[in-house]
Amino acid sequence: MAVQLKRALTIGILAVSLGLSACVPLVVVGGVAMGAWIGSDPRPTKTITEDTSLGANISAKIIDEFKERAHVNVNTFNGQVLLTGEVPDAAAKARVEQLARSFSQTTRVFNDVVQAPPSSMADRLNDSQLSTRVKTAMLTNGGDAQAVHIQVITDRKVVYLLGMSSPQLADRAAQIAASVSGVERVVKLVQPLAPLPQ
Structure with a gap:
């Protein structure tokens, strides 16, 4: 049941x-990892x-x-x-x-x-809090949020960046995520947009 x-x-x-x-973050509790959008969803x-x-x-x-x-x-x-x-x-x-x-x-x-055995609810709550902290750090320190279209997903203290961005902003987002206390690893799965003008 x-x-x-x-x-x-x-x-x-x-x-x-x-x-x-499309700009509203999707957060589902239960079978789906917690995710939060930085910027808008470009799809x-x-x-x-x-x-x-x-x-x-x-x-x-x-x-x-x-x-x-x-x-x-x-x-x-x-x-x-x-x-x-x-x-x-x-x-x-x-x-x-x-x-x-x-x-x-x-x-x-x-x-x-x-x-591994299924994660506990406490572990999943910690992951959702890490996603929120990473998103906050990116919005505070990441530069132009409108040029970043990244979903932050955290599972087992690993942060996944999924979406679209310029290579420079994706690298910056990964650096910011890695600097958040409690994050053990960052996996960048970001599709590239055109590079920013120099």
């Missing part, structure tokens, strides 16, 4: 988010809808197959899929990636799940 409720809640919140403005509405649907469908497949044996977060951007969280073994890690790749909309998969 708990698995069905978790799945329904995850899919329901993702579905509701389709009607939100067309159709792409946002497709990405959100893709993420929900992958999450549903993983929950159906693994139930409570795995805790996998799915984040998507322009068809790219980021998988984080915990799985019981190497076979499960390979399987969740296979499930993510089974959708035609998937263009690339970043599989960063680890073999």
